[in-house]
Amino acid sequence: MKVSVIGTGKTGSEVAELLGKQAVCFDSKSNITADKLKETDIAIIFVPGEAAEEVSKVVLESGIPAVWGTTGYSWPEKLPDQVKEANARWVIGANFSLGMNLIRKALNILGKGGEFLKDPEYHIHEVHHVHKKDAPSGTALSWKKWLGRNASISSDRQGDVKGVHNLHLQTDNESIYLKHEAHSRKLFAEGAIWTAEYLLENSQIEPGVYPFSSIFDQAFSKL
Template sequence: MKYGLIGRNGRMGNEIYNLFSEKGHQLVFSYDKSGEFFEEKPEILIDFSLPEAFNKVIEYVDKFKVPLVIGTTGLDENQIKQLHEISQNIPVVQSYNFSIGIQVLLRLTKLADSLLKDVDIEILETHHRFKKDKPSGTAKMLKDVLNKDVNISSIRVGNVPGDHTVYFGTLGEVITISHRALSRRTFAEGVLKSAEFAIKSIAGFYTFNDVFNLTIN
């Protein structure tokens, strides 16, 4: 696979580059704060940058006309709307978390919510000190599957890749469902699965849940 990577020198960018290189894939285009590298047209674009670079991402998608996998967090409603618009012409895989374990956490959270009545629900997420958006995109995904007004608490400390816990509490007991990322490699592995999925897909807007469903079926 010949791929382009926006946000090449970021934490996730480096992790993606290392894993893709290990698997024999070739970086032929990149863009970040240090500038642009171009060798040839990529077969797919991967974006793990910042919301401020979103217009540049759209510019490159329009230029290369290839599938896009985007994991940038902190996107606003208008930017998500733009992704839906461009997905009419190319495959777009968008997610705030590319971990298979998080997909399991989402399903367990939804199941617990359907079984438990009259409970207090809280979400706690912890990330490294450099993460700018708060709460995390994954915490928002958890809130979305609960489909109700749930408080989210955020902690920014050290170099934590990502911890997420959902608490269900009654007057007699507390149930917790948690996921802990031990390294960013797990996210990079999900990005690779998503890239392989997008290259084979028709135009449309997809999430990592679509990729996950393919993986387990």
């Protein structure tokens, strides 16, 4: 597997390090072209939201599969049609932690299980490094979506925190806590690489745009 690693920031550099000689790296100073991308099997992209539009045009032109870890960007509604027209397969995720997807399943249960509780209140709190531009994090917004409940969200930015997400479910008589803490950005890089390998190994996946969660569920269903 030969991979175009687009974006060599904190997470992108971890992807490149794990891939070693399999990686062809492109940073903000690189002249990315569709022809250069076509020399690789797939792209793994961790660029800031403000760069996503320009990068996506080149990736679309190349037609190669892509794994996107960009947050803080509103993808255009026409994107799925554009990716299909390019006969490409894209996976987009706010958080590529495989463990986070186990959390997703737990959140589904806690959200549905709230029907058994009297006046449950849900609060999500996330903490990230001071350089993270979007708040609340894309993952915190995903937690609320996975929960399927009205939940307040708060954010904090501290030092070089990789990512901490907490859920507090409270009633008058009890509290339930769920927490996920990232110890290293390597876990996001590992998840992105796993996704790239899964896309290439499962060529029967139709062209289009997929959330990371759907790819995880597809693999999970085979266990």
